[in-house]
Amino acid sequence: MTHLIVIGAGLTGLFAAAHAAERGATVTLVALGRGGLALSHGCIDVLAVEPPLEAMSRLDKSHPYVKAGQKALRSAVEQFLGWMEQEGLPYQGHLEQNLRLPTALGASHSTCLAPAAQAQGDLEGKEPVTLAGLAGFRDFSTSLAASGLERIGVRVANSVELPLPHQASVRDRYSIDLARRFEDKAWREEVARSWKTRLTGARRIGIPACLGLTSHPEVWRDMHERLGALIFEIPTLPPSVPGLRLENALRNRALKAGVRLIEGSRALGQVDGRSGGRRAGGVVIHAAGGPRALQADAVLLATGGFLHGGLVARQDGRAQESVFDLPVRVSGDRTALTAGSPIEAQPYATLGLLVDSRMRPVGARGKAVFENVFAAGGLLAGSDRSSEGSRQGIDLASAWRAVESSLT
Amino acid sequence: MPALSTQLLVIGGGATGLGIAWDATLRGLKVVLVEQGDLGQGTSGRYHGLLHSGARYVISDPTSAADCASENLILRRIVPHTIEDTGGLFVSLPTDPLDYPDAWLDACRKQGVPAEEISPAAALEREPLLNSRLGRAFLVQDAALDSFDLSHTLVDAIRRAGGTVWLRQRVETLHVESGRVVRADVRSFRTGEVVTVGAEVFVNAAGPFAGEVAASAGIALPLALGKGTMVAMAERLVHAVVNRCKPPADGDILVPIGTVCILGTTDTPVASGKELSIEPWEIDLLLAEGEALIPTLPDHRALRAWAGIRALYQPPQSDGQPTRTLPRAHAIIDHSANDGLAGLITVIGGKLTTFRLMAEETLDLVCRSLGVEAPCQTSETSLPDPAHGQLSPTKRLAGFDRDGSGPKPVETICECELVTRSDLATAIERDGIDELDDLRRDLRLGMGPCQAAFCAYRAAGIVHDLRAPHMADAGLVDFLNERWRGMRPLAWGHTLRQMELIRRIYLDLLCTSTAPEGQG
Numbered sequence: 001m002t003h004l005i006v007i008g009a010g011l012t013g014l015f016a017a018a019h020a021a022e023r024g025a026t027v028t029l030v031a032l033g034r035g036g037l038a039l040s041h042g043c044i045d046v047l048a049v050e051p052p053l054e055a056m057s058r059l060d061k062s063h064p065y066v067k068a069g070q071k072a073l074r075s076a077v078e079q080f081l082g083w084m085e086q087e088g089l090p091y092q093g094h095l096e097q098n099l100r101l102p103t104a105l106g107a108s109h110s111t112c113l114a115p116a117a118q119a120q121g122d123l124e125g126k127e128p129v130t131l132a133g134l135a136g137f138r139d140f141s142t143s144l145a146a147s148g149l150e151r152i153g154v155r156v157a158n159s160v161e162l163p164l165p166h167q168a169s170v171r172d173r174y175s176i177d178l179a180r181r182f183e184d185k186a187w188r189e190e191v192a193r194s195w196k197t198r199l200t201g202a203r204r205i206g207i208p209a210c211l212g213l214t215s216h217p218e219v220w221r222d223m224h225e226r227l228g229a230l231i232f233e234i235p236t237l238p239p240s241v242p243g244l245r246l247e248n249a250l251r252n253r254a255l256k257a258g259v260r261l262i263e264g265s266r267a268l269g270q271v272d273g274r275s276g277g278r279r280a281g282g283v284v285i286h287a288a289g290g291p292r293a294l295q296a297d298a299v300l301l302a303t304g305g306f307l308h309g310g311l312v313a314r315q316d317g318r319a320q321e322s323v324f325d326l327p328v329r330v331s332g333d334r335t336a337l338t339a340g341s342p343i344e345a346q347p348y349a350t351l352g353l354l355v356d357s358r359m360r361p362v363g364a365r366g367k368a369v370f371e372n373v374f375a376a377g378g379l380l381a382g383s384d385r386s387s388e389g390s391r392q393g394i395d396l397a398s399a400w401r402a403v404e405s406s407l408t
Numbered sequence: 409m410p411a412l413s414t415q416l417l418v419i420g421g422g423a424t425g426l427g428i429a430w431d432a433t434l435r436g437l438k439v440v441l442v443e444q445g446d447l448g449q450g451t452s453g454r455y456h457g458l459l460h461s462g463a464r465y466v467i468s469d470p471t472s473a474a475d476c477a478s479e480n481l482i483l484r485r486i487v488p489h490t491i492e493d494t495g496g497l498f499v500s501l502p503t504d505p506l507d508y509p510d511a512w513l514d515a516c517r518k519q520g521v522p523a524e525e526i527s528p529a530a531a532l533e534r535e536p537l538l539n540s541r542l543g544r545a546f547l548v549q550d551a552a553l554d555s556f557d558l559s560h561t562l563v564d565a566i567r568r569a570g571g572t573v574w575l576r577q578r579v580e581t582l583h584v585e586s587g588r589v590v591r592a593d594v595r596s597f598r599t600g601e602v603v604t605v606g607a608e609v610f611v612n613a614a615g616p617f618a619g620e621v622a623a624s625a626g627i628a629l630p631l632a633l634g635k636g637t638m639v640a641m642a643e644r645l646v647h648a649v650v651n652r653c654k655p656p657a658d659g660d661i662l663v664p665i666g667t668v669c670i671l672g673t674t675d676t677p678v679a680s681g682k683e684l685s686i687e688p689w690e691i692d693l694l695l696a697e698g699e700a701l702i703p704t705l706p707d708h709r710a711l712r713a714w715a716g717i718r719a720l721y722q723p724p725q726s727d728g729q730p731t732r733t734l735p736r737a738h739a740i741i742d743h744s745a746n747d748g749l750a751g752l753i754t755v756i757g758g759k760l761t762t763f764r765l766m767a768e769e770t771l772d773l774v775c776r777s778l779g780v781e782a783p784c785q786t787s788e789t790s791l792p793d794p795a796h797g798q799l800s801p802t803k804r805l806a807g808f809d810r811d812g813s814g815p816k817p818v819e820t821i822c823e824c825e826l827v828t829r830s831d832l833a834t835a836i837e838r839d840g841i842d843e844l845d846d847l848r849r850d851l852r853l854g855m856g857p858c859q860a861a862f863c864a865y866r867a868a869g870i871v872h873d874l875r876a877p878h879m880a881d882a883g884l885v886d887f888l889n890e891r892w893r894g895m896r897p898l899a900w901g902h903t904l905r906q907m908e909l910i911r912r913i914y915l916d917l918l919c920t921s922t923a924p925e926g927q928g
Contacts, residue, residue: 036912039909039912039913039916039917040916040917041916041917045916103917103918103919104865104917104918105865105918105919105920107918107919107920108919109919136819138819138820138821138829138866139862139865139866141865141866141868141869141870141872141873143869143872143873144865144868144869144872147872172818172819172820235917237862237865237866237913237917238913238917240917305908306904306905306908307905307908307909307912309905312901313899313900313901313904314900314901315692315695315706315900315901317900334688334899334900335688335897337899338892338896338899338907340889340892340893340896341885341888341889341892342888342889342892342907342910342911342914342915343885343888343911343914343915343920343921344921346911348899348904349908349911385916386911386912386915386916387915387921391916
């Protein structure tokens with residue numbers, strides 16, 4: 001049985017670990033911290049172009065989608081949808097066309113798969129939208145969302161500010177606190193009673209995404225029944241509850257599949273194999289008593305990009321891969337790495353590891369550095385995911401391809 | 409015909425111009441001040457935060473040193489709320505000239521600038537992050553002075569005394585009649601409207617733009633403009649201002665102020681007051697010099713970088729001299745003596761620490777030319793902290809209702825600088841707020857470690873609620889771009905991670921780029 005070490009517990013690492021374990025591998029997942037899902041809307045963005053799959057054929061050959069292949073994307077998405085159904089967090093959508101969902105700024109978010117509670121907010125939907133903010137909650141502005149939507153031609157029937165029961169609090173309200181409160185039936189009862197009169201006539205109500213954390217579908221259904229109207233969620237500023245729900249579901253899936261999870265440990269480097277350096281013998285991690293060697297047949301790096309530490313940018317304009325010091329496509333001129341506005345495409349965002357068709361990081365001559373080290377997700381070169389709207393699709397497709405490659 | 413008449417028109421709302429207008433109101437003059445930007449948008453808001461003890465200049469510029477030493481004491485008395493008495497240290501590192509400290513200490517004594525030697529061990533006990541190989545250390549009376557606080561305090565004082573301050577208005581032309589400047593055309597950037605203001609005396613305190621003001625009256629004003637670049641580190645790495653005990657050079661100071669500390673500065677000649685772009689070598693130099701003082705500096709996050717333009721008077725004979733070696737002392741130029749043009753005085757150069765003295769000397773000249781006899785009162789007049797002024801996060805923290813007993817929980821909009829919803833609401837209701845960046849200069853919104861990642865959206869929402877749509881639309885992306893601009897020169901390591909977090913929020917989560925025109 002193959003022993004695979006996955007490093008990193010974001011969307012890529014969790015998905016890869018669960019998938020490999022279900023495919024029969026022995027999997028150890030090493031995580032320094034939590035991945036990026038608390039920053040995520042919880043949707044699976046594939047490519048914000050219509051239709052997404054067709055647009056993929058025009059991508060550069062260094063793009064992660066081209067490396068992983070469309071089959072990997074299709075298989076990963078199918079797998080993902082099945083899992084989420086089984087984990088009680090059903091998603092809607094498909095790869096043929098994007099959903100258009102409202103953001104908290106009233107912009108349109110193109111995404112292929114969305115949790116059911118967000119998918120109901122599809123801007124192509126016929127029912128008129130009522131936007132509802134929550135009093136005293138900073139991370140969602142009803143008026144910004146409403147005026148933004150109106151400007152892109154979405155009719156907002158009404159926008160209201162809904163009260164929340166008074167709560168003695170020593171700090172500000174966060175989405176995650178609210179989500180936990182909504183898990184309490186008595187709280188929901190009280191809330192629904194005070195909201196109902198304010199929502200008379202509303203058919204489709206958009207509210208900040210905070211309808212439960214671990215029992216979200218039940219909370220959502222219950223609020224729907226109590227208010228007698230369709231409710232959809234709009235992701236808030238981080239911590240973003242839909243991302244956390246997805247993290248919970250994938251983590252549960254991985255643990256049920258037998259993944260062994262080591263948390264709070266930094267991966268330091270490779271265990272030397274007896275292969276003349278062509279194979280990694282495993283990974284050295286930082287453990288409580290000091291460095292510890294974990295032997296493995298294969299290693300999958302899912303350590304993320306610059307934000308999460310898989311890649312580290314240096315003052316001299318170069319970048320490093322943080323575990324194995326694998327070659328990173330470099331520029332050497334740091335002034336050329338950024339554009340003038342955060343909402344423009346950024347050259348630094350396309351830096352990362354170049355890989356072969358089996359998702360193995362390669363050196364300057366295109367040859368795999370290690371026969372048994374694979375990479376997926378945010379540390380792959382070739383895509384500015386924020387500009388493309390492709391982040392989660394790349395994570396899933398590359399994770400699927402990397403796992404398949406590591407097991408054969 | 410002038411639409412409006414006054415005795416004194418001050419051009420420029422930096423510390424110099426505001427000090428002049430304040431002094432004028434205390435002497436009973438009718439005064440109008442015109443500033444082309446917002447408060448703190450120019451050189452005064454772009455400085456390193458140091459209230460000089462004078463020790464920096466005892467050898468290179470003894471006049472400035474003595475002025476700084478006396479003004480330091482006066483400002484501590486009259487605007488204590490703008491000052492944090494951090495104290496200062498001069499330290500020499502093994503690479504610094506060995507004979508400098510004794511010569512420097514000697515000069516301090518001669519100029520009456522207090523300096524007291526302490527042992528390297530005592531210095532390290534005070535500042536544990538300092539380079540442990542430091543040779544000698546001296547205590548001086550440096551402090552941190554918040555120039556945003558100071559500007560607000562002065563505007564408040566001027567207005568309460570009956571003076572007029574116009575922001576975002578620019579003097580376009582000075583009209584000369586029979587060898588005398590008699591009136592100015594002032595254009596509002598908001599409305600495009602031009603108002604003609606007549607005055608008996610015009611004071612040009614436009615800093616880097618003083619040359620343009622003089623030119624609009626048809627005279628030449630030789631200036632040397634120097635760009636100074638600074639880097640703010642995201643934490644306070646030192647308790648006191650730390651100076652290198654060596655001849656003044658690039659990157660010789662570290663100033664703790666607010667929640668950050670500032671590495672300053674470079675000095676590069678530039679041709680115009682708008683040349684604020686930052687070169688990689690400046691950043692590398694500042695960080696290398698900072699690392700010489702604080703060896704662990706590269707482990708800490710650099711927050712942002714910015715540049716300010718200092719303008720010094722360059723008498724014709726000093727042509728070609730590097731700006732750092734020009735006298736730091738200010739110059740007050742009476743154009744009737746110099747250029748045969750009456751009614752115009754230019755004040756140029758100097759330091760924020762000496763703004764009051766410059767104002768006093770200018771007003772002495774103004775009063776003489778007006779035939780008014782009124783002694784200066786500024787050194788004896790305390791200025792109150794305006795209620796809406798810049799508050800330090802520590803003071804803000806004390807004001808928080810955090811026991812949960814209040815009617816509503818406090819909503820913290822900017823967690824880094826502890827700006828609440830009600831702080832924003834109060835500021836938005838005041839005049840002169842046109843965009844989110846104005847709220848930043850008023851409240852420090854978005855200036856802390858997260859560089860507006862969280863508060864830009866929240867504040868835009870509140871502005872939108874309170875001020876109708878036009879403001880949030882104009883402001884959100886501009887505000888983010890401005891924060892981004894300060895991080896770009898530092899786009900690696902921790903700073904790049906922060907930049908990427910901002911993209912995750914504003915692109916991945918909010919899809920800001922696909923929002924409609926204006927909304928962002």
